[in-house]
């Protein structure tokens with residue numbers, strides 16, 4: 001009989017906590033998970049799931065409105081009609097379904113779901129506070145998965161109706177004629193795709209000098225050509241939104257990032273603030289173990305997902321997901337959860353961030369895994385190796401031609417000496433699925449020379465990558 005109530009208590013039932021719980025049960029750990037709000041956290045309720053439902057519906061509207069594209073395949077359709085609230089229902093219904101599935105999967109596996117606010121109450125102790133009062137539990141291991149919330153810069157006032165973050169945008173409560181989107185990261189890009197497909201005019205405001213600063217430069221350039229230039233999108237770069245006031249109209253003060261001078265004041269119907277996310281790490285009781293969060297509020301962890309104090313692991317304390325600030329992605333969170341459990345069970349494992357892919361589900365999609373060309377070159381300089389790249393284009397791919405979807409490219413980045421694949425970047429239809437093959441290759445530190453021998457199905461889009469490996473052979 002264990003002296004603890006549980007082998008593992010997880011604080012936060014987002015995808016990070018859920019992934020960890022499922023794996024913990026598989027490994028025989030008696031597990032409880034604490035959730036203060038919505039089971040499934042950001043991804044299920046306010047993130048991946050509703051946004052992908054909106055992208056799926058609005059993507060079809062875009063497709064059926066593209067008479068030229070359809071005509072090229074001999075198809076004619078009348079005007080496309082859609083119902084905003086029915087599209088919103090599609091997203092809401094999917095959220096309910098996935099939230100139910102996730103909760104049931106935990107119940108089925110006999111994970112105890114404790115509703116309330118979880119807080120560390122000392123070594124191997126957690127208190128859950130709810131309307132029913134406080135209850136303290138002991139656990140051999142405690143895992144923190146509190147996730148993240150939208151970051152709203154100073155000067156921006158939200159009202160949830162005319163000025164809002166993705167938390168409201170996923171509900172699609174309105175389709176403003178003219179919407180400003182602050183930030184050209186994942187959320188800015190995906191929602192500009194949704195809004196323009198559904199007939200809204202968009203103004204995108206980005207503080208850095210280039211749009212989509214997180215992507216490989218060449219991919220960002222091509223994305224600008226396919227996702228921004230042909231659409232009803234006006235852009236500002238090198239410009240901060242310094243003051244945003246809700247109302248009719250919403251006013252947005254724009255300030256030049258370099259001169260710090262106000263350059264314009266926009267009057268628009270609505271404003272989506274998509275300026276990044278910050279960790280939800282307040283009031284977790286970390287001080288009871290003298291653990292300090294870093295300057296930006298993230299929980300310091302090593303690659304085994306152990307929480308660090310003064311650079312050293314705190315025994316029996318783990319953290320995964322957005323709150324660790326490594327890669328704010330759902331699959332990264334659940335992947336970290338699995339690694340943490342493996343280590344809890346005494347099997348030493350480290351997370352490999354290089355092989356975790358990412359995708360923006362725009363039309364066309366963008367995906368990548370590993371290093372950008374710039375990062376690879378920087379690493380090459382440090383470690384004395386040369387970097388090479390090879391590119392292939394969708395317009396030379398039979399399947400893309402058959403689909404009439406020829407906009408896109410794949411870029412592979414590799415070491416010139418050993419051929420080791422360092423990064424892959426794709427823009428084009430189904431890029432989010434195509435990237436997995438590259439992610440698996442990077443996880444094995446495969447060389448382009450070996451990869452070029454793999455036989456790919458014909459005719460498929462996967463041959464875009466096949467062709468790139470073949471061009472890259474060293």
Ligand SMILES: Cc1cc2nc3c(=O)[nH]c(=O)nc-3n(C[C@H](O)[C@H](O)[C@H](O)COP(=O)(O)OP(=O)(O)OC[C@H]3O[C@@H](n4cnc5c(N)ncnc54)[C@H](O)[C@@H]3O)c2cc1C
Pocket residue numbers: 011012013014015016017034035036037038039040041042043044046047048049051052116117118119145146147148166187280283284320321322323327328329330331332333361
């Ligand atoms: C609009 C949008 C779209 C996205 N799309 C994608 C996508 O397509 N693909 C992708 O990979 N990622 C996507 N993401 C990112 C993804 O949602 C996050 O990376 C993921 O949700 C992180 O999971 P997590 O478990 O770390 O945290 P969260 O999902 O934020 O979950 C944390 C949970 O912990 C709970 N909690 C916090 N503190 C406590 C406490 N003290 N006690 C009890 N409960 C607590 C919270 O209520 C929450 O439910 C998207 C994000 C957004 C905002």
Ligand SMILES: NC(=O)c1ccc[n+]([C@@H]2O[C@H](COP(=O)([O-])OP(=O)(O)OC[C@H]3O[C@@H](n4cnc5c(N)ncnc54)[C@H](O)[C@@H]3O)[C@@H](O)[C@H]2O)c1
Pocket residue numbers: 153182183184185186187188190205206207208212213214239240241242274275276277327328329358359360361
């Ligand atoms: N498909 C996906 O995987 C997906 C989709 C949506 C969100 N997410 C995750 O959610 C997180 C948050 O997404 P996001 O798009 O909000 O963040 P982001 O970090 O991707 O992009 C934020 C952008 O806003 C800009 N910015 C910040 N302050 C500004 C200001 N005052 N004025 C103008 N521009 C400003 C930044 O320079 C940056 O380019 C991301 O880290 C991402 O991992 C993932």
